[in-house]
Amino acid sequence: MKKYEKVKEAMERTGFSRNxxxxxxxxxxxxxxxxxVRFDCDxxxxxxxxxxxGIQAEQGELVNA
Structure with a gap:
């Protein structure tokens, strides 16, 4: 069964801001x-x-350029 969490719970778990x-x-x-709003955790x-x-790949390309 899928687990859903509130925005605040997702913020606390992931460390990302609401925005x-x-x-x-x-x-x-x-x-x-x-x-x-509820997030599907998986x-x-x-x-x-x-x-x-994707961000890490872009940063790596900039460093290697």
Whole structure:
């Protein structure tokens, strides 16, 4: 069964700000009921990992240039 968490819980667990997490507010990662947002823990972790891998790759390209 999927585990969903509130924005505040996701902030505490990941260390990212609300604004950063809300950039991942898309179907498959979040569920909205009215104004309430819940994050799918596994999908959020995967999206954050992919995002940080891309940033690290870009930084590596800049350093190696």
């Amino acid at each position: 950063t997490l809300m950039k991942f507010d898309r179907p498959g990662i979040t569920i909205r009921v009215g104004r309430t 999908a959020l972790d995967k999206a954050l990992a992919e995002s940080t891998e």
